[in-house]
Amino acid sequence: MGKTDNDAQDNSDEPLAPADTPAMQRILDNPFLLLFIGVTMPTVLYLLWGVMEVASIPVAY
Amino acid sequence: MTAIEIGHIGTSGAQYQYRTCKFTGRRVERSAELLIRANAVAAVVFLAVGGLFGLLVALTRWPAVQLLPADWFYLVLTGHGANVLLFWIIFFEIALLYFASAVILGSRIATPKFAWLGFLLMIVGAVMANYAVLKGDSTVMFTSYPPMLAEHWFYLSLILFAVGALIGVIVFFATLVVAKAENTYNGSVPLVTFGAITAAIIAVFTLASGAIILVPTWLWSLGLISGIDTLMYKIVWWGMGHSSQQINVAAHISIWYAIAAMTVGAKPLSEKVSRFAFLMYILFLQLASAHHLLAEPGLSSAWKIVNTSYMMYLAVMASMIHGLTVPGAVEAAQRRNGYTRGWFEWLTKAPWGNPAFSGMFMSLVMFGFIGGITGVILGTEQLNVLMHNTIYVPGHFHGTVVAGTTLAFMAMTYIVVPLIFQRDIILPGLAKWQPYIFGLGAGGISLFMMGAGTLGVPRRHWDIAMTDAANAYEFSPAAYLMMGLNGISAIFAATGGLLFVLLIVGSVLFGRRLDVPGAKLNFPLHDDSKVVSQYGSEATFKLPGTVTLVTIFFLTFILYYFVNWKYLSEIWQFN
Numbered sequence: 001m002g003k004t005d006n007d008a009q010d011n012s013d014e015p016l017a018p019a020d021t022p023a024m025q026r027i028l029d030n031p032f033l034l035l036f037i038g039v040t041m042p043t044v045l046y047l048l049w050g051v052m053e054v055a056s057i058p059v060a061y
Numbered sequence: 062m063t064a065i066e067i068g069h070i071g072t073s074g075a076q077y078q079y080r081t082c083k084f085t086g087r088r089v090e091r092s093a094e095l096l097i098r099a100n101a102v103a104a105v106v107f108l109a110v111g112g113l114f115g116l117l118v119a120l121t122r123w124p125a126v127q128l129l130p131a132d133w134f135y136l137v138l139t140g141h142g143a144n145v146l147l148f149w150i151i152f153f154e155i156a157l158l159y160f161a162s163a164v165i166l167g168s169r170i171a172t173p174k175f176a177w178l179g180f181l182l183m184i185v186g187a188v189m190a191n192y193a194v195l196k197g198d199s200t201v202m203f204t205s206y207p208p209m210l211a212e213h214w215f216y217l218s219l220i221l222f223a224v225g226a227l228i229g230v231i232v233f234f235a236t237l238v239v240a241k242a243e244n245t246y247n248g249s250v251p252l253v254t255f256g257a258i259t260a261a262i263i264a265v266f267t268l269a270s271g272a273i274i275l276v277p278t279w280l281w282s283l284g285l286i287s288g289i290d291t292l293m294y295k296i297v298w299w300g301m302g303h304s305s306q307q308i309n310v311a312a313h314i315s316i317w318y319a320i321a322a323m324t325v326g327a328k329p330l331s332e333k334v335s336r337f338a339f340l341m342y343i344l345f346l347q348l349a350s351a352h353h354l355l356a357e358p359g360l361s362s363a364w365k366i367v368n369t370s371y372m373m374y375l376a377v378m379a380s381m382i383h384g385l386t387v388p389g390a391v392e393a394a395q396r397r398n399g400y401t402r403g404w405f406e407w408l409t410k411a412p413w414g415n416p417a418f419s420g421m422f423m424s425l426v427m428f429g430f431i432g433g434i435t436g437v438i439l440g441t442e443q444l445n446v447l448m449h450n451t452i453y454v455p456g457h458f459h460g461t462v463v464a465g466t467t468l469a470f471m472a473m474t475y476i477v478v479p480l481i482f483q484r485d486i487i488l489p490g491l492a493k494w495q496p497y498i499f500g501l502g503a504g505g506i507s508l509f510m511m512g513a514g515t516l517g518v519p520r521r522h523w524d525i526a527m528t529d530a531a532n533a534y535e536f537s538p539a540a541y542l543m544m545g546l547n548g549i550s551a552i553f554a555a556t557g558g559l560l561f562v563l564l565i566v567g568s569v570l571f572g573r574r575l576d577v578p579g580a581k582l583n584f585p586l587h588d589d590s591k592v593v594s595q596y597g598s599e600a601t602f603k604l605p606g607t608v609t610l611v612t613i614f615f616l617t618f619i620l621y622y623f624v625n626w627k628y629l630s631e632i633w634q635f636n
Contacts, residue, residue, distance in 0.1 A: 028249070028340065029249050029250075031234060031258045031262075032234070034259075034343055035234070035261075035262050035265060037344065038259075038263065038266065038343040038344070039262070039265055039266050039269070041347070041348070042266050042300065042304070042348055042350075045372065046296075046347065046348050046350055046351060046368055047270065047296065047297065049364055050351070050354075050360060050364055051293065051296060053359070053360050053361055053364055054290065054292050054293050054359055054360070055293075057292075057359050
């Protein structure tokens with residue numbers, strides 16, 4: 001498989017001007033945005049949802 | 062080139078000492094170097110302690126030996142878990158975070174005094190935890206499920222360690238900011254640093270979960286609160302307990318890319334694809350914590366299946382991407398290096414005598430075939446019941462954490478010692494065998510424990526003969542054979558581990574100095590090793606050897622997956 005334009009862009013030693021940087025790359029270049037996403041996802045889907053399920057178990061008397 | 066350069070950085074007027082590494086050309090700042098050294102030394106010390114405990118555990122679970130009495134067995138098992146799953150791994154990961162930020166980006170480390178405070182807290186926590194365990198009143202094992210109660214020092218020690226580690230992670234993020242502000246790199250960070258960012262993000266969730274559950278448990282141990290809900294504890298604790306092992310996955314995959322770059326000059330096949338795979342880890346990997354709770358009646362199937370079978374599979378896909386792109390990058394680099402004959406000359410002519418490369422490649426293979434495939438089986442709710450709480454579970458995580466992570470960390474140490482300690486590896490003839498001995502043992506431990514677990518051997522019971530039990534149970538002779546083979550494998554792994562500690566400590570203390578003109582490495586880096594600190598893709602997919610290996614992996618995966626469904630169907634009693 002030959003090199004594509006995008007791949008050739010990857011190989012460039014020169015960084016792209018901020019305006020030319022693809023949106024996805026700008027997201028991946030922002031560690032604090034990734035930190036927010038990476039903490040929020042498991043907090044909501046695993047911790048909060050799980051804790052709510054346990055909290056909603058009826059208490060036996 | 063090895064001389065120390067003094068320079069002013071930024072506008073603060075502060076002075077930072079740098080040297081230029083003669084082997085990589087990277088600037089290495091003095092504070093970063095000292096912090097990496099301190100964390101790496103601490104890691105190796107706790108590996109030695111935890112490894113010794115591990116050997117005692119295996120020799121006790123070997124029915125023909127049964128070395129320790131029951132109370133000592135559970136005490137040593139607690140110490141083994143804490144030392145290897147937390148202290149060895151996280152000290153090394155902090156060293157890796159500093160290496161991937163300050164060294165790879167050629168930056169100074171941010172707030173070194175704060176970093177030393179973190180290191181001090183981690184040391185105090187780790188030593189205090191060992192003291193609490195060895196004292197004998199904190200035998201609660203790694204999971205420390207309530208209502209088992211340890212002495213309050215035990216929980217406090219883990220909290221101190223977690224706070225120290227969190228400080229290390231904060232210093233890592235701050236160093237990224239410093240490197241960006243001081244323009245030590247342009248554009249995107251190198252892939253190895255991006256992998257370290259992934260590990261650090263998972264570490265934040267891990268340590269936060271640890272704080273959320275360990276602080277109230279500590280208060281409970283002090284008698285300040287009346288009790289801890291067991292299921293609530295399990296949910297939050299596994300947010301720490303399993304996610305801490307996901308830090309390992311991101312960290313050791315970063316190391317695979319780093320070692321491939323530094324030993325054969327490998328560039329990522331595609332930066333975009335590899336970064337996408339790391340993004341899948343950031344989003345979904347931590348949700349796999351739920352697979353420890355698949356047998357809990359208090360949690361709905363929706364919660365279990367969304368977290369494991371749906372979300373976790375996206376993280377599994379990411380692992381399979383790395384499993385393709387790392388050997389693919391090695392193949393592409395080796396073909397560029399001239400090894401183009403047939404499908405596998407790139408592999409047969411790889412630097413198998415370099416312990417960094419051999420350790421990395423064995424880690425890659427065993428993590429995929431042993432740890433990875435079995436992780437998917439355990440993460441499937443229906444299949445999980447086949448081996449839940451059997452010794453299959455530690456078999457699986459020894460495939461990930463020992464054969465995968467520990468072997469990769471050992472391999473990286475053979476690069477860190479020459480580059481950061483500036484001492485060459487001693488006894489190179491012996492060093493090149495070390496990963497094979499350890500890898501053979503680690504692979505054997507994993508496979509034989511899983512074999513015994515498939516036959517129903519319980520995860521933690523001291524005595525599988527169930528001597529004096531009210532309800533006797535006789536395991537098949539094959540289960541006893543598996544546990545014996547596990548013991549023999551543990552002896553191999555312990556030998557490899559001891560050899561590693563001796564080689565590394567010996568190299569640090571007595572290795573040939575490399576900060577002198579004309580010094581050469583016993584295990585030289587590749588001429589293109591600088592690609593480790595660059596952004597850029599190989600951009601080729603002419604990889605017949607890798608495609609063949611990946612096909613074998615997929616066939617194995619599919620076969621094992623369906624064998625387990627068949628096994629499940631045979632024990633299903635409803636018609």
